[in-house]
Amino acid sequence: MVAALTGIGAATIxxxxxxxxxxxxxxxIFSNPLFMPVVLTLAIxxxxxxxxxxxxxxxxxxxxxxxxxxGPMRVGPHGLWxxxxxxxxxxxxxxIIPTGADRGIFWFAPMIPTVTGLTAIAMLPLAHNxxxxxVNVGLLVIAATSAVGILGIILGGWASNSHxxxxxxxxxxxxxVSYEVALSFALLSAVMVSGTLSMQGIVRAQMExxxxxxxxxxxxxxxxxxxxxxxxxxETNRAPFDLPEAESELVAGFHTxxxxxxxALYFLAEYANLLVVSGVAVTLFLGGWLRPFxxxxxLEVPINVMFxxxxxxxxxxxxxxxxxxxxxxxxxxxxxxxxxxxxxxGGLFAVPVVNHAVIGLFWFLFKVSCIIYLxxxxxxxxxxxxxxxxxxxxxxxxxxxxxAAVLIxxxxxxxxxxxx
Numbered sequence: 217m218v219a220a221l222t223g224i225g226a227a228t229i230x231x232x233x234x235x236x237x238x239x240x241x242x243x244x245i246f247s248n249p250l251f252m253p254v255v256l257t258l259a260i261x262x263x264x265x266x267x268x269x270x271x272x273x274x275x276x277x278x279x280x281x282x283x284x285x286x287g288p289m290r291v292g293p294h295g296l297w298x299x300x301x302x303x304x305x306x307x308x309x310x311x312i313i314p315t316g317a318d319r320g321i322f323w324f325a326p327m328i329p330t331v332t333g334l335t336a337i338a339m340l341p342l343a344h345n346x347x348x349x350x351v352n353v354g355l356l357v358i359a360a361t362s363a364v365g366i367l368g369i370i371l372g373g374w375a376s377n378s379h380x381x382x383x384x385x386x387x388x389x390x391x392x393v394s395y396e397v398a399l400s401f402a403l404l405s406a407v408m409v410s411g412t413l414s415m416q417g418i419v420r421a422q423m424e425x426x427x428x429x430x431x432x433x434x435x436x437x438x439x440x441x442x443x444x445x446x447x448x449x450x451e452t453n454r455a456p457f458d459l460p461e462a463e464s465e466l467v468a469g470f471h472t473x474x475x476x477x478x479x480a481l482y483f484l485a486e487y488a489n490l491l492v493v494s495g496v497a498v499t500l501f502l503g504g505w506l507r508p509f510x511x512x513x514x515l516e517v518p519i520n521v522m523f524x525x526x527x528x529x530x531x532x533x534x535x536x537x538x539x540x541x542x543x544x545x546x547x548x549x550x551x552x553x554x555x556x557x558x559x560x561x562g563g564l565f566a567v568p569v570v571n572h573a574v575i576g577l578f579w580f581l582f583k584v585s586c587i588i589y590l591x592x593x594x595x596x597x598x599x600x601x602x603x604x605x606x607x608x609x610x611x612x613x614x615x616x617x618x619x620a621a622v623l624i625x626x627x628x629x630x631x632x633x634x635x636x
Contacts (some may be wrong), residue, residue: 401618
């Protein structure tokens, strides 16, 4: 019985022969089907806060570049340690609960969007063999958890006993209702093309069709993709749709009364949701972990080998000139270490075994980075909308366009189907 449960001391019959073999405890652990999901879950919990912190640095640097500034430069070489300093400040900052606040809900509310955001990330297929769970309704799970996450914002604003926080929470509720419908129509169009709700199945369907989801149905799927990007920007409360936390009107919106670690949880939830909406966009519309033109065999080496090698080696080579501008010797050494790390990563992608193991993850993260850059670009380009403009875009433009896209894509799918 123990052997059957643990895999230790098991026996099998192969080709009429009785084979008895011993499996070590470590082999039993590694061969357990739950081993990889547990490891990935722990990695998500450990790495997402770090990634969220460095996404703030990337965002500040990109916005500074748009405005011909340098951005954070003081803490570490070119501000490389700034997220660590920010995290320490938030952890050590005094935690204040306002008088008259509902202490239980005030304490619990920031955990809801954080947990739902991390749960949704677990549904994303990072590579062909790298995922926590491949459920047959994975997209539905992501949509459900994202909808539940908004409750943390509403409860946090209500429990703060502040007019500004309550107004921000009510704005979040109205914004969710307005753009969740349009977002669902965009997702429905993608599901109609792929024929499945499984995230891995959606990627495989794009592989079988030989075209990314965004270019399916004679290219008309670009319309649902545009609707999705606009709706996802509103769903994550990012500029120019950041009305729930408009500092020019509501001080800081729903998290006005939060500070320290609890504020950091809201902050973490925002960037976790940013990763989720970017990952869903990549999976549904941009081929997920597939390389560009996955069915063109002769592009295997140029795209899967040469591109990542040139990207990392070129980034490392361009880092060396930045070393001369740093005034402190320690900063120079650290930046040289960063440059050498990039060069080493470029060399690893030239090794066939390593390339085959990580190329799917590389393409997924590369595409997610492009979507995040696009959303940062939105923030640095468009001014914040008025609330009536926000509602008009949602109800008068996004929802009608999303409905029309579903109908037209259905017709195009029927026309393009073999035997139609």
